[in-house]
Amino acid sequence: MTESPNLVAFTPERLETVKEIIARYPEGRQKSALLPVLHVAQEQWGWLSSEVMDYVAGILNIKPVEVYEVATFYTMYHLDPVGTHVIEYCRTGPCCLMGGEDVYGHLKKKLGIEAGETTADGKFTLKEVECLAACGWGPVFQIREQFYMNLTNEKVDQIIEDLSK
Amino acid sequence: MARKILTEHINVPGIETFDVYRKQGGYTAVEKAIKTMTPEEVVEEAKKSGVRGRGGAGFPMGMKWGFLAKPEGVPRYLVCNADESEPGTFKDHHLMKSIPHLLIEGMIISSFALGANKSFIYVRGELMYVIRILEKAIAEAKAQGFLGKNILGSGYDLELVVQPGGGAYICGEETALLESLEGKRGNPRNKPPFPAVKGLYQSPTVVNNVESISNMPWIINNGGDAYAQIGIGRSTGTKLISASGHIQKPGVYEIELGVSVDEFLNSDEYCGGIRKGHYLKALVAGGSSVPILPANLITKTAAGEDRLMTYESLSDGGFATGTMLGSGGFIVFDETACIVRNTWNFSRFYHHESCGQCSPCREGTGWMEKVLHRIEHGHGSMHDIDLLVDISKKIEGNTICPLGDAAAWPVASAIRHFRDEFVWHITHPHEATQPGAVYMGEMVLG
Numbered sequence: 001m002t003e004s005p006n007l008v009a010f011t012p013e014r015l016e017t018v019k020e021i022i023a024r025y026p027e028g029r030q031k032s033a034l035l036p037v038l039h040v041a042q043e044q045w046g047w048l049s050s051e052v053m054d055y056v057a058g059i060l061n062i063k064p065v066e067v068y069e070v071a072t073f074y075t076m077y078h079l080d081p082v083g084t085h086v087i088e089y090c091r092t093g094p095c096c097l098m099g100g101e102d103v104y105g106h107l108k109k110k111l112g113i114e115a116g117e118t119t120a121d122g123k124f125t126l127k128e129v130e131c132l133a134a135c136g137w138g139p140v141f142q143i144r145e146q147f148y149m150n151l152t153n154e155k156v157d158q159i160i161e162d163l164s165k
Numbered sequence: 166m167a168r169k170i171l172t173e174h175i176n177v178p179g180i181e182t183f184d185v186y187r188k189q190g191g192y193t194a195v196e197k198a199i200k201t202m203t204p205e206e207v208v209e210e211a212k213k214s215g216v217r218g219r220g221g222a223g224f225p226m227g228m229k230w231g232f233l234a235k236p237e238g239v240p241r242y243l244v245c246n247a248d249e250s251e252p253g254t255f256k257d258h259h260l261m262k263s264i265p266h267l268l269i270e271g272m273i274i275s276s277f278a279l280g281a282n283k284s285f286i287y288v289r290g291e292l293m294y295v296i297r298i299l300e301k302a303i304a305e306a307k308a309q310g311f312l313g314k315n316i317l318g319s320g321y322d323l324e325l326v327v328q329p330g331g332g333a334y335i336c337g338e339e340t341a342l343l344e345s346l347e348g349k350r351g352n353p354r355n356k357p358p359f360p361a362v363k364g365l366y367q368s369p370t371v372v373n374n375v376e377s378i379s380n381m382p383w384i385i386n387n388g389g390d391a392y393a394q395i396g397i398g399r400s401t402g403t404k405l406i407s408a409s410g411h412i413q414k415p416g417v418y419e420i421e422l423g424v425s426v427d428e429f430l431n432s433d434e435y436c437g438g439i440r441k442g443h444y445l446k447a448l449v450a451g452g453s454s455v456p457i458l459p460a461n462l463i464t465k466t467a468a469g470e471d472r473l474m475t476y477e478s479l480s481d482g483g484f485a486t487g488t489m490l491g492s493g494g495f496i497v498f499d500e501t502a503c504i505v506r507n508t509w510n511f512s513r514f515y516h517h518e519s520c521g522q523c524s525p526c527r528e529g530t531g532w533m534e535k536v537l538h539r540i541e542h543g544h545g546s547m548h549d550i551d552l553l554v555d556i557s558k559k560i561e562g563n564t565i566c567p568l569g570d571a572a573a574w575p576v577a578s579a580i581r582h583f584r585d586e587f588v589w590h591i592t593h594p595h596e597a598t599q600p601g602a603v604y605m606g607e608m609v610l611g
Contacts, residue, residue: 024326026240026283029366034348035331039290066348073350073520074331076290088291092252093453093510094409094496130334130514131252131453132291135494136407136415145294 008055014040018059030060034070038077047078075129083118083125085163088142092131095138099152103139106153110160123164167434168395170383170403171376172419175263181298183305186266192311194382198274199319202385207278211381213389215401220246220337220374221452221492223476227389232361233279234369242370243276243284245378246342250289250334252453252514253494256405257375259417261288262295265302269325271378273311274385276323279371283324286375287342290329299327334518338566339372340364341520352522353566376405396422400475404490406435410497413437426450426472426479427464429495436497443499447583450479451491453511454571456578457504458488484578503603504586508579509537515572526569529560533576540587543594550587554580 010018018037025032037060041052053067060067071077078086089095089104108126111119115128134140137149148159179185186192198207212227233241245268249257261268268286276284288296303325306312314322328346330336336345340354343365364370380402384392393401400422406429409415414437420429430445431438439445448463449455466472467486472479480487498507516530533556536549557573564570580587589604590597597604 024324026366029347031348032328032346035290035345036329038331039293039329060348062348069350070331070348074290074333076330076332091510092514093507094253096510097410097496097498097502097507129291129332130517131250133249133255133258133289135253135255135409135496136417137255138409142291145297147294 008049008051010040010044014044022060031062031066033060034062034067035074038067038071042077047081081118084123085143086125086127088127088129088132089115090130090132090134090138090140090142091128092135094131094135095140098138100139103151103153103156107141107156107160110156124160167419167421167424168403169419170392170395171260171267171379171405172264172417175260180264181262181266181302183266183302183309186264187309190386191266191382192270192306192309194385195270195273195277195311196317198385199277199317199321204278204280207274207385210384210389211275211278214380214384214392215389215399216377216380216384216392217399217401217476218374219376219380219404219493221251221454223490226373226377229361229373230275230279230371232359233371234362235280236369240283240366240368241279241281242365242368243272243279243281244339244342244346244365244370244372245272245284245286245375246337246339246372247286247288247292247375248330248337248342249375249492250337250518251492251494252511253407253409253449253496254452254492255407255409256417256493258292258295259407260375260379260405261292262298265295265299266306267379267382268375269299269302269306269312271381272325273306273316273323274381275371275373275378276325277321281371282322283326285326285328285346285365287328287330287336287346289336290331293329296327296329303327333520334514335520335566335568338568341566342372343370350520352520353568355565397473397475398477400477400490404474404493406474406493406495408436408495408497410495411440411443411499411502412497413440420474422475424474425464426474429474430464430497436495439497439499443501445497446500446502447498447504449488449494449496449498449575451489452494453496453514454567454574455489455491456484456487456574457508457582458578459582462486462582484574485581488578500605501601501603503541504579504583505537505541505590505597508576509534509541511575512537512572515568519568519572523564523566523569525560525563526572529556529569530572532556533560533572537576540590541597543590543598545587545591545594547588547591549591550580550584553577 057064118125139151174189217223336351341351345351360370466481512534516534521527557577560569561573
């Protein structure tokens with residue numbers, strides 16, 4: 001984010017969504033909206049800069065530090081800029097039993113990056129995550145809301161090629 | 166075919182929609198409960214059913230409901246724990262995405278029983294697509310008068326809110342979940358006070374797992390006694406088992422509690438046996454945190470009796486020769502699996518997921534991961550094995566929440582049953598670090 005803080009704002013549609021979320025909780029409990037609102041923010045900006053977190057704090061009428069402590073605790077929130085497609089692959093036991101380590105090795109080689117890195121063209125970010133509750137369909141990775149299951153090297157090639165178009 | 170309570174209609178085309186679910190008899194239990202029963206009578210049926218917490222703890226749900234404090238003028242909350250994150254467990258994911266109305270119907274009945282007017286379903290944030298499915302189903306149910314104000318003209322009001330998590334295993338622990346739902350870090354709370362007295366927003370709260378709550382429509386339609394007749398002893402009803410690893414047919418299966426482990430593992434109705442050309446080496450029966458069992462203790466107990474899929478039979482022999490049913494995360498290992506590598510993998514998971522609040526867990530999980538890493542990568546010493554056992558004992562029982570135990574048990578049990586494999590890694594670092602190398606007694610695979 002390069003904009004100054006006052007330029008950070010939800011789109012009108014997202015602001016509506018945020019208002020609906022806040023209205024779900026009892027009076028005075030608007031802080032409960034923090035996790036869902038951070039998801040909406042990440043949907044808009046791709047990651048959570050401190051400007052975005054301060055803006056969310058203002059909307060929920062809580063202290064910025066209350067947002068920082070939550071954003072840094074939960075692993076789904078990106079605290080640095082990410083590529084267009086964030087590939088979150090499951091590194092936990094059951095996926096590894098099904099050949100996950102080989103498939104992820106292939107994925108890294110194909111993209112030329114390691115976990116935590118973004119390709120030079122800004123298209124792909126690789127992120128290692130823990131169990132995604134899809135163990136029977138492993139190896140698994142997730143790109144945004146979509147699960148890609150029973151991965152093989154060939155499937156990985158296909159997915160990356162489709163997303164590169 | 167075994168009796169199905171949760172998954173009977175799961176493959177009916179369109180079952181995710183209100184109309185199809187309704188045609189299959191859906192929401193009749195809500196009508197029965199709200200129109201013809203008192204909340205106390207609903208609680209009574211839950212108690213009679215004997216259904217136990219399906220998230221892993223196995224605590225009787227009806228009894229938990231009975232602990233709920235009911236001070237005048239204070240709201241009460243029901244929170245459904247859909248933060249399914251225990252490695253090897255994916256049953257709630259499957260249930261919610263396939264037949265969302267079953268959980269919603271269960272939530273309405275359970276909320277009515279507890280006198281809650283606002284209830285939450287806390288779903289792990291990675292399942293955003295499932296959250297959208299649930300929200301759509303809730304909107305349908307509301308449009309049909311099963312949610313919202315004055316449900317079915319009874320005067321009972323209920324709002325259902327679906328809350329996404331942010332990616333944290335610890336939030337499956339109920340007090341961490343409540344902290345998270347209040348918009349905070351998922352640090353488990355000290356107990357007492359228990360959530361039944363001071364839970365969400367310091368109000369009396371019940372937290373139940375997805376599968377537990379999803380049993381309620383059947384229990385109301387058929388009676389708690391009928392439910393209790395299924396299963397064996399105190400393991401009543403059915404259980405969803407998430408089967409993964411080296412088996413022919415991974416997936417989610419509903420079993421009647423009491424089916425033998427041998428049948429579940431080998432029959433075509435369930436896992437279909439170990440993948441072709443391989444044989445069974447080890448099993449984690451109830452999610453990554455429960456003790457791992459070696460092949461000789463899986464289908465038979467130490468006493469030589471058939472091992473059954475029940476809370477009691479799986480824990481027969483205690484941790485020396487038994488394990489736990491836990492969440493029903495059934496992870497099968499064939500002879501190609503390296504126990505040291507898998508233990509390191511699980512240990513890394515618990516280190517990553519420790520909330521950092523209690524020193525034994527925050528520090529101990531890190532040490533265990535580090536020591537296991539060096540053994541797996543050929544830099545271990547014999548002293549490391551005892552060191553691991555020592556650390557695991559110092560974590561176990563010394564933390565606010567059970568994550569410490571969950572981290573300690575897989576390590577302690579792997580060493581208990583597969584010590585030779587750890588020793589071999591230490592005495593044969595060159596062989597052990599070859600890709601795919603696995604110690605198999607006198608032989609080495611890979």
